[in-house]
Amino acid sequence: MFYETNKMSTAKFAVKITKFQNDFLIWSASDSRVVREEFRIVGTLTGCLPRAPHQNTHLGLPLQLCKEEVRLLIDKGFAELVETVYEDANDTTRNEFKQREQESYERQIDLFKEDRKVELKRCLPKIIEGKKAKRNKLLDERKKKGEDIPDSEYEAEIELRVEDIAIPDIEKRHMMVQTPLECATKKTTYKPVDWDFPHTDSEKLRYAVFRDLWERGHFITSGLKFGGDFLSYPGDPSRFHSFFIVVCRPYREPLCAGDIVTMGRLGTSVKKTVVLCSLDDAGRICYTSLQWTGIS
Structure with missing residues (x-):
């Protein structure tokens, strides 16, 4: 591709x-x-x-x-x-789908029986012991009723092969199905x-900032978890930490000292630089970074 x-x-x-x-x-x-x-x-x-x-x-x-x-x-x-x-x-497509589904079901029956035979072969000694215990219990009950049971019946070996055990088919409702991403x-x-989109002034500002940062080579994700609009990464987020918390604000909107201190403290606490982004009257993007110096 x-x-x-x-x-x-x-x-x-x-x-x-x-x-x-x-x-x-x-x-x-x-x-x-x-x-x-x-x-x-x-x-x-x-x-x-x-x-x-x-x-x-x-x-x-x-x-x-x-x-x-x-x-x-x-x-x-x-x-x-x-x-x-x-x-x-059309009917041809639906019939092909049903045919593939039936073929998958029949194949799963064969695989299920093969796995079941392997499991039975591994557990065969325990199955035989269980059958012996059940037989001896029945013989004990008959003996208590007065029947004459020779010891040879207790000691008789039980012959059992895996091929003699009936393995039922799995029900179709229990078959494994492939989950398609489109309607089959x-x-x-x-x-x-x-x-x-973008339609409103706020959307136009966010998109202009997003596009400009992207064109500068940044990876950009949502910044909601850090109180911003975007997070900017120098490389793939799977390999790098973000450097900037991007906050989009209108150019003429007043910004009080409390907001500046809040954003500065937030950026410092998470070891990132807060970047204020606006569109000036000429439509150019203005970037202003906030870094906390620690001076009281």
Whole structure:
């Protein structure tokens, strides 16, 4: 798969961002890798892992993007925003799906019986001992009723082979199924989406700052956990700590001393520099950094 980093038609890129209500998702593992490695877009993994669904420490697909990440990818020509449309499949497609499902079920029966035979072979001595104990118990009950039971019946060997043990088929409702990322019985198509973002002055400021930092080579993620709009990293967040807490403020908005002290103390406590970002009257981005000196 070939990706270029200069602006071009989105038709040349395979990255599809699916809009679902107010969320923006990438379902493809290869696309998730590409947007991170090639385009420095991190996003947030939000899905559970198929083999570990009852935990939230390690997450998987889909990859959720913020609005600024989506707009940047679209503006740069790296991706397109689409909605998923499901069309009714024809009978041939549905029959092929049912046939593959039946073949998988039959194969799982064979594998289940093979595993069961191995387990029975390992446990065969215990099974024989259990049958002997059960037989002797029945003989004891008959003996108590006055029947004449020779000792030879107690001492008789029980011959049992794995092949003689009936192994039932697994029920179809218990078969393992593959979880598809798309509807397997319907035809999937994508419809381009018209999206109005950024719209408000606040959104325009955030996107302008996000895009400028990205064009300077930074990796950018959400800064909510540190009280800012974004966190800026010098490299991939999996390998580097963030350097800057990015706070977007309108150019003419008053900023009291208490807010400055609060942001300065916050940045110092987490060993990061707070950067105030604004758009001046000419539309240029102004950066002001805050660093706590420790002087009272």
